[in-house]
Amino acid sequence: MESTKMSRRSFLAAMGAAGALSVAGVGISGQSHKALAADADFAAPATGHGQPLEASVDPKTGDVSINEDVIVRYSACLGCYSSCGNRLKLSRDGGTLYSVGGNPYNPSCANPYLPFEAPLEDAYRSMSYANGYGNSTRGTSCGRGQATQDGYGQPDRITMPxxxxxxxxxxxxxxxxxxxxxxxxxxxxxxxxxxxxxxxxxxxxxxxxxxxxxxxxxxxxxxxxxxxxxxxxxxxxxxxxxxxxxxxxxxxxxxxxxxx
Ligand code: SF4
Structure with a gap:
């Protein structure tokens, strides 16, 4: 790599999408991030777009820090008839669906996908650049799948008989x-x-x-x-x-x- 000396500010900028998870698959912006992470001290980036982070992954050790205020659920998308996996990020107090993304356990979303018995912490790691993860598994969904969030929140949605x-x-x-x-x-x-x-x-x-x-x-x-x-x-x-x-x-x- 070109240099192992980087300022804390540069590192935070680079890691803004690499070390933290906010939407499924966030942090997939380039191989250079992985190299940067390997040589820099870890610091959790600040949230930059209004959503609380569900977890942070130390890019050196792979340690996962969970935000207990956020729930992540792995499920299936009904945006069309393909029934891909999806990954939902919700507030723990219920009622708020922050985002919909891909499911790293599902072959429609990730290649290679995580084995079913892989612990949930591995799912967080798989979408970071820690310890060789990232750019290998990830978990993505198509735009229509992500837009199911709008279907969930739209005012005309039928929620009763x-x-x-x-x-x-x-x-x-x-x-x-x-x-x-x-x-x-x-x-x-x-x-x-x-x-x-x-x-x-x-x-x-x-x-x-x-x-x-x-x-x-x-x-x-x-x-x-x-x-x-x-x-x-x-x-x-x-x-x-x-x-x-x-x-x-x-x-x-x-x-x-x-x-x-
Ligand atoms: S993620 Fe996209 S392709 Fe897959 S079921 Fe949902 S809408 Fe269909």
Missing amino acids: LKRAGARGEGKWKPISWDQLIKEVTEGGKLFADIGEDQEIEGFLSIHDTETPLNPDEPTLGPKSNQFVLLGGRGDGRTTFGGRFANCFGSINQYGHAST
């Missing part, structure tokens, strides 16, 4: 509680009487019957429980979950929505 509050197609909805949703879906009844509709809606309970034929004249249709139809799914686990629910309910009618 909505029940139709007008004629079909009229576009009128009202929020209801989860308890009301479960009660109405399971028990049925004249669920839209409040908007002048008189029809009786069957609930899950009325068709949870694996003995009675759905139609005695058409025995191949199986039991009444086959009236329960689940259409949906996705390869992130929902398809498996839905399949288990339909099986337990006694219906063979579970379909994926793809290409439908």
Whole structure:
């Protein structure tokens, strides 16, 4: 390297993105940082963009200092159908999602990716330049994946059940509680009487019957429980979950929505 003598100010500037983690993958700005880190005393950089750091990694020793006010969760991105890994940075008191980035444990985000059993401290190290880490594993996501943070925070996001509050197609909805949703879906009844509709809606309970034929004249249709139809799914686990629910309910009618 060109020189091992560098001022503390230069070092801090160089290490501003190298030794500390703020967004998944931050600190990936050039090989020179790794060389600089190997020859300089460590000092945690000041936060430069308003977000609290979740951890600092000593570039010489690889020691990790955790900020207990920040929670990091490794999960899966639903920004599109690729279901990459992601990494969420949250406030410990809940309610604030600071950032979304890539997941160093996931092959969609890192190469090589961390083994599943690698401790979480290694995940921090993998996104720093400490001890030969960095530029080898990292953990990145695409821009759309990072933008899921905006989806989480946008004001029109649906966070509660909505029940139709007008004629079909009229576009009128009202929020209801989860308890009301479960009660109405399971028990049925004249669920839209409040908007002048008189029809009786069957609930899950009325068709949870694996003995009675759905139609005695058409025995191949199986039991009444086959009236329960689940259409949906996705390869992130929902398809498996839905399949288990339909099986337990006694219906063979579970379909994926793809290409439908
Ligand atoms: S990170 Fe990007 S490619 Fe991967 S699931 Fe999310 S949006 Fe899709």
